[in-house]
Amino acid sequence: MVDSMSTPPPRAANDLFSDPLDTHPLWFKPNLFLSPTFDTESYISELRTFVPFDTLRTELQAHLASLSHELIDLINRDYADFVNLSTKLVDVDAAVVRMRAPLLELREKIEGFRGSLEGSLVALRNGLQQRSEAAGRERLYSCVCFVWLIVEKLIKELPSVPADWSNGDLSSSIKNAMSNGTSLQPVESGTNLRETQSMLLERIASEMNRLKFYMAHTQNLSFIENMEKRIQSASLLLDASLGHCFVDGLEHRDENAIYDCLRAYAAIDNTKSAEEIFRTTIVAPLICKIFPHGPSGMVAGVSGDGLENDYHQIKQCIQKDCKFLLEISSAGYCPSRSSVAKFRGEVVYAEFMKQWNIGVYFSLRFQEIAGALDSALAATSLVLIQNSHSGRGNLQDLSLKQSATLLESLRSCWREDVHILLCSDKFLRLSLQLLASLSFGYEWAVSAVPDDFVYIIHDITYVATEVCGGYLDHVLQCLSSCSPDILDLVKQSILQGGKSLNDLAPLAINAIIEVLVDKAVEDLRQVKGITATYRMTNKPLPLRHSPYVSGVLRPLKVSYLVAIFMDLILQGFSGWGASYTYLTKETRSELLLCAATEITGHYYELAAELVSVARKTESSLQRIRQGAQRRAGASLDVSDQSVSDTDKICMQLFLDIQEHGRNLIALGIEQPTFQHIVPCGNVLLLQISKV
Template sequence: MAEEAAIVTATSDSSLLLGRAGCPVWLNPERFLISDFNADACVADLRRYVPLATLQNELSNYLATLKTKLVEVINEDYADYVGLSGRLANVEGSVVRMRKPLLELRDKLHAVQEAVRSELNSLNQGLRKRKEVATQRAQLELILEVSHVAAKVDKLLEELAASDKTTSTATAAPTSGVAAAMDINGSGSGPSDAELLAQCRLLERVAAEVSRLAFLANKGKDLAFVRSLEPRITAHRAALRGRLSTALALALTPAPAADGNSASPSPGPRSTTAALHALHAAADLGEAATAEAVVRSVVVAPLVERQVGEHKMQGHTSVPVGGAGSGSTSGNALSALLSGILVAIRAQLGPLLDASLAPGSALRSIDLLSNAVLDEVQGALAAAMPGVFSPGVPPAFHANYLATLAWLRQLEGMCATRGSVERLRASAAYASLMRRWNTSVYFSLLYQEIAGELEDALSSDKLEPAAGTSGSGAGLFATLAPPQLAPTAALLRCLRRAVSSDVVLPLLTDRFLRLALQLAQRYATWVSAATTARREAAAAAAAGAVAGGGTAPVAGAVTPPTAQGAGSGGAGSPGSGGGAGPSGSAAWAPTLPADELFAVVSDTLVAREALLGPVTAAFLELLPPTSTPSHPAANDTDAALNGDGGAVAESAVDAATTAVRGALAEAAAAVQASGHGLAAVVTEEVVERCAAAVRQLKGITATYRVTSKAPPTRASHYVFGVLMPLRQLLDAEPVKRLNPALRQELVTLPVAESVCARYAALAEELLVSVRKTESSLKRLKKAKGGPGGEEEPAAGLSDSDKITLQLHLDVEELVVQLRQLMMPPDTAPEALLPSLRRLKEVVAPAPRDAAISGAAGGGGGLL
């Protein structure tokens, strides 16, 4: 719109300067007035219509015209311009009269500006002085407050020292809290509970004042007076730290039992209230590490040492003997030990832990759960029971690992906020405990066991049947058909171990999934190797037969079940060289009967169903119900703490589920494809045997040309043997175990399709040859002046028509036999076999031939 408006304006302006009559059609002066006019673009556009010389001339003429118009426009108002000075009289006087009031106004404004500036300067100076005074006053108040707080701290410390002198403690100011705790249970007489409570309250008050003093000192660290107090503050903190450790140790030390037996301490600390005051004092003073160390040394360490000692006295060893039951026993023992430790700790430190873990607690800076409890427990286990963390016995390692995770979940259950859980998981003690579990070595040992078992089963040069007590169909795979072969039974056993909850650790779920996929792929490779060996052996036999001028034998012909067992197929030894035949894991493939090879095909279907069904379901159960946390010790606390992350967690779980299903489905498809490939090799062998019978149709030509027989009325004898190899294969026991629909898909339809295709090719070749020969004979007779190849009245048909009719009857009999083999019975084979429809088209007789054949009473079966 803006461009159109500019063009309109330019048009109106140009019409005033120059009309379009003076310019050529291709030159539009209006485009010169457009705001974004580009001379280069204009010249490049116009040179497409006229030469540059013509364009230059026209532009020069237009320029001259514009100059002329400009002169005319100037001359139109020249008289007014010349008379302008005459009409402007007394201009200078008017200027003087207008300037005088303006100058007066400027002088007044300058005076006002100077007055305002002077007032502003005085105000700023006053504000600066006031600010300096305020700063000095604040510093003076800070110094007074620091001095007052320091004097108050000195007074409180004097009161604390005076209270120490009045007590009957053995030492006035001990520096070791552990020594004081041991002394209170010894011969020395410590302070009473009331004195201890008063002392801890006083310590909390002093700690608050020292913390306040440290805050004020940090605030006034640039003042000389405050800097002079730093050594004094440091001394106060050191003195208070020692007294605090002593008081906290005395408060946490269990009081003697009521019966006077020191061997049975009371279930709780001496004074929980005094201990809480001491912890608050430590938090105010910033001595969280000191308080955690005292709690750990006074309460947790003796408790854990006593529990571990009792555990060892009960006969539990740190290194269990291998065995299926040893892992469960070791896990139960460790679980009982950890549970006992946690129960004892809650009895001793329950109120203190609850106070430190409460939301918004003043003790949130003290992490007793991580730095006192967890750190001591993991250190004690590593020192007293190192075998707990050893992966040398995988069942025991698995049970101990799960027991530890369950104990960690109990610790996380004591946390009241998500921040507490995250702090526990991020602690150094948590990380140290989890580093002690060498899960990589655990997985490597199991990988060698599981993969080694399958590899041993697949590396045999003989194909052994599955043992009745193999156990592969129990438990996880109870709903599947039992495997027929030992390698498949080994695969199912390995898969069951790879997905068992007694083997898989939460942290290693992805590795065990990869192991299951590798097992399935190794099995598929084994079947594919057998397929390749079978095909290469057949090709070598065919090549040798052709070179020797004989008939190529068909490898692995179908034999009766008693001729050769499934375990007697090994024809070569592993590692045999020379290229004479396959060796190793595929040595059994070339010599095994074709029907028994379908036991392998049947087992691939069992393996596929196992991967898609029980294995997939087992891995989905192993996935966490929510998003995976930072460590596998995740618990139900996450569900309550996820908040807005619930949707993200669900999407992550859905993505993981989809990935697991997809990976296992690909592995199952690979196993199924390998089985179908082996079935295809077997069907190719059956097709070759069927094709050998089909080639007998070449004898039909000699039959009718030599004997001049009557038109045929029934099928040839060779037709009844065409599908005999297929019938024998379908009657074999391994093939009968297949699902009827699958049996038709893998065996019946491929063989029938290939046989019909070869039948159609041979029949078409035969009929083309016969018709060419008959046409040549007719032309030869006609050239000799004969009757022109007329047939005898009794026959009514030529030899080619009889041969065509005979082939038609043979194909009809073949269709009858195929209909008997189809599932469901009496299914029209033409609908499923395109080559059969082609075969019927090739051998279809003319209507006249069919009528003559029906009228003829003689003839019989051929061949």
Template sequence: MADLRAPAARPATDIFGDPIDAQPLWFKKSSFLQKDFDPEAYVADLRSFVPLESLRSELRIYLSSLNVDLVDHLNRDYADFVSLSTRLVDVDASVSRMRAPLAELREKVSVLRGNIASSLASLKGGLNQRAEASEAREVLELLLDAFHVVSNVEKLIEALRSIPNDLSSTDVINLEKSSIHNGISLQNNETIVNPDKTRSVFLERIASEMNRLKFYVAHAQNLPFIENMEKRIHNASLSLDDSLRHCFVSGLERKDHEALLNCLRAYAATGNIAGAEEVFRTTTVSPLIQRIIPQKSSDVDGYGPSDDLEEDFQQIMQVIEAECKFFLDISSSANSGFHVFDFLANSILKEVLYTIQKGKPGAFSPGRPTEFLKNYKLSLDFLSYLEGYCPSRSAVTKFRSEDVYADFMKQWNIGVCFSLRFQEIAGNLDSSLAEPTITPVPDLLPAQANSQGLVLKQSIALLESLKACWKDDVLVISCSDKFLRLFLQLISRYSNWLTSGLAARKVHHSASDATPNTEWAISASPEDIIYVMHDVNCLLDKLKNEFLGNILQLLQSCSLELLDSVKQSILQGGKSLEDSLPSLLDAIIEAIVEKSAEELKHLKAITATYRMTIKGPPVRHSPYVSGLLRPVKAFLNGERIGYLTSESKAQLLHNTANRLTSRYCDLVSELVDTVRKTESSLQRIRQTAQRRGGTSSDASDNSISNTDKLCMQFFLDVQEYGRNLQELGVAVADIPAYRTLWQCVAPTERQAAIDF
């Protein structure tokens, strides 16, 4: 016998005494012994944090260890394994002895199974027959009940027909016997004597029976017995509807509370809700409404003076209060089960809508927005009046969910009305902004220059358009978002008109080559732009105070978050106007500077004078200096300067002085530099010529050069210019360009300090 055991090798250990080939913590042998072990899931779980190479290596090591364990088990029980075959002696005989009783047992089980299956089939057949018999019995009972109900209904209808209009004593006795026989108890003599109440009691009972009959018919459809009774059922239903209608109409005419209650219960029992609503509409509501709004005989369309609905709605509400309130109170009584009816919508509102469509179709025409909007708001008030008859919030919700309510609201095409208003309001502003010039309206000029009245036609058109968006005869609260958007678009349109015009003013020099709606800015004078700045400030004040407060008050029913968004949008629109103010002021400054700078052209003449003539040192300033600030003084002393705020005046004066001084400084610096370079070149040429001729230049060293004379003249001019600026209130020492100009022309000993 060969020994299959492999020599056991002692595993190596590390410095901590653990085997070097010890398996890692993530490799657990117990996982392979689980019943629901899935190799793919196992590998998928481990590969997220263990490399596949390491997993494969561990599996191979584990397989090797399993093979070693198997060999060990075989070697340990090898003798028993080998001797197993020697113990299996006469196995076939043993199997034959056990086969006979097993076959006998199988035969008995087969016979028993057959008997059980036969009994089970017989039992199922009996149960099916029992179920069929039970179902047939139920159908028969249903048919018998239906037959009894039909017969009872017919008897009740006959008894109902036998009720005379005026009951005698004999009729009362017969009616009592008939009612007892039919299962109806007449409680008191008042009910017996009043035929309407008696009929209503019978009708309520008949309706209850008809409701039962509908149930039976619904559960026994397509049966011959029911089909044979269809004619009787149909006749009974027609008789009930006709009698119920007459009794209901009689109760409405006499305002019989008990009779109406019984009739409404009968209508509710039969499910004929629409029938009751239609009867009330045609018999009670329609005559009342059509007396107020008679139908037109001619096919004349359009809005006319008679299409105003104010007086009509007032009369309709008065009629409802006088003639219909008692019935509406009955139909809305608590715990009555009459919530299935909606007489407000399907009777009153339906008739009002129909009558207006036939009698005053022009009331729904948005062609004349003012009249249309007036009628629309009156209709909303009328709907609110009808909702006042609703006993609960759920009743109001039901009223608003009715189809006739939706049809009524569809008649008012608010979208078309808003489109017409949009064209009207925006068109007025666009036509004003399209004018090529800005002209003040003399009649609207404010008495005081610093008042808050607008001056220009374009600004007045904007203000009127902004106000029109929130007028009572224009605004529709349900479209307030659209009107707010139009309000902001108008402001944006005016702001774009300003910015595009000012941008064109910087590029174009004549109005002929300007783009549309920008000619006004090119042809506008500084005084005209003052009016524009004044109007922008007025509009800003109105936006932040008057308009903002009014709009938030109109939308006070909205959430605080929405109101805050509205406020921010309006303030943002005002900011777009406010952002145009610096550009407007800059346009005024640029125009004044350009006009003042025309005097600077005399500087070149002064340069030529000193260069081409023998002129002595200057003793007084040049005449042009007095004209430099003449346009500024004329502008500040003008009549329209009062339209500017004090802050704008100060900013205008300071920026104008800065720009004019900067241009003055650039031109003087350029001229002085040119003259110095020219004189230096001439001096070098002269010295060269003198050296060639052997002459001396000492005689000319002490003379004053043309450059020095020119700087002396410019220094006198700059001093006078500074004095003129100070007279206007400008601190010349704070102007960097003036300090540069002073240092450019002042003598060396006077460059440190500016003094006159």
């Protein structure tokens, strides 16, 4: 078969001495269109430098016409076979039925194979999990056995003094704890004995600490349960031996032995025993010596200046018999800032701190804490907590998920399992950043309703109270080891953050007031209809207020009543709900007062404009009438004594504003406050009354 895409059709007779019809310029290569990597933009950008767009469009249209012609030829060539295809499709349904049965059978086999394969996969995963757990238990068992062998070996090497065991302090079970091949080797007493004992006891305490660590990760294992009694016996033996060595070191003022014993007590986290031994061995005899008691229980030999003498003896005892232990126990600490700086500058300290990498730790915590709040604030709408409507404005509950996330993020910065003292400055900065994050992300405000702002006011008040109260106390407690100057700076910064939260509440209040005013202004626009009612008509003077006045304060009435009468919520104004019960009485009063002020101000502006326009119109009409009378030769002294349209309009406004004032008073605004709210309205009343 000849490829029609590559071989040009034969030349026509009338085109014998010219180029073929499908001949293209050298720059136009149709074969490029068939390439799988063909890109139109790159193709056009290459040709635009030397080929005009009109020329390129002409060539493409010609190529399209050629392709259409070839397509028509192909269809015409195989048209007979295409038509005969329908006559050859006989009994297709039966063939489909015959093919469906093996296909269904194949599907069942595949599903069965898949089920067995999934079962095998689950079993394999369970086996691998059990194998991993068994390997972990085996490693822990090896670690426990290795450490225990070290403890046994060290206990065998532990020297003893027969006098240590003659006091009856140890029970027979402890004495026989190491009966199976373990014994205490007696050596000569003296300084070498104490130093050897103290060093071995420190080493045993360190290994016992490792052993407890491994045991904490191997709970409910049989081999650990079998070793618990032996480990407890060894622990009791260590406590007893350590106590005797510490007492011996105190009695002989052996600094090396005391230092090793203190390190051993610190290793097993039993410093209280060391304190108790020092209290009974050193402090108690000194106190009994300074304050001797006779048989009657009274202090013997009390003189006039005895108290001063006792204080002097106590100071001497502390200086002589107690200070040495303080110097020994503080030998591993840095007593000055210069020593701390020198210690932190050591290479060993830097290498040790690299193992913890505090910066990476805080970065992870930062992403965890700030990321949760960022996700909550990124929502396009406020999310209510489902149980936030359980009570009537319970101030102990937050109403929005965003607020709860903020408070939880703030508390997470200072949780015991999160906060690190070395990162206190960073966690404080993160806390202040969280408090300042509410200044961003107002996408929800586009679709917000008044209820949303009510929830925001409640949550802002609650979070600000918590930040300046219990939260601040908790932060100061976490930083109690810092200097008073630092604590004062921390307190001031957190209080400033709480104040920044409180500063957001007026913005939400203003948003609610704006909605209330906008709804009231819709009814106030009916004021302009008074002119059409009385201008150029014969209606009499009005005797009652206009109907629109009752609807001006309807939004205020509804929101005020909903906050007070919960049984009217379902029947209340559409768009206002139980959210107003979250507002305090003071906040509701502020909303009512400010909204009434704004509405009355708009009322005054509309009424004043209406009166001004009416008077100007009346003046113009009067001049026109006077001109007509002058041209007619009538007397100019004759005046119309009837009530003008402007008088009727002003009288109607007078009655309407009176009703508006009564409605304001009915909302709970007292008379002095009313005088303060609507000074503009009062001036307007005076202006109308003069008319």
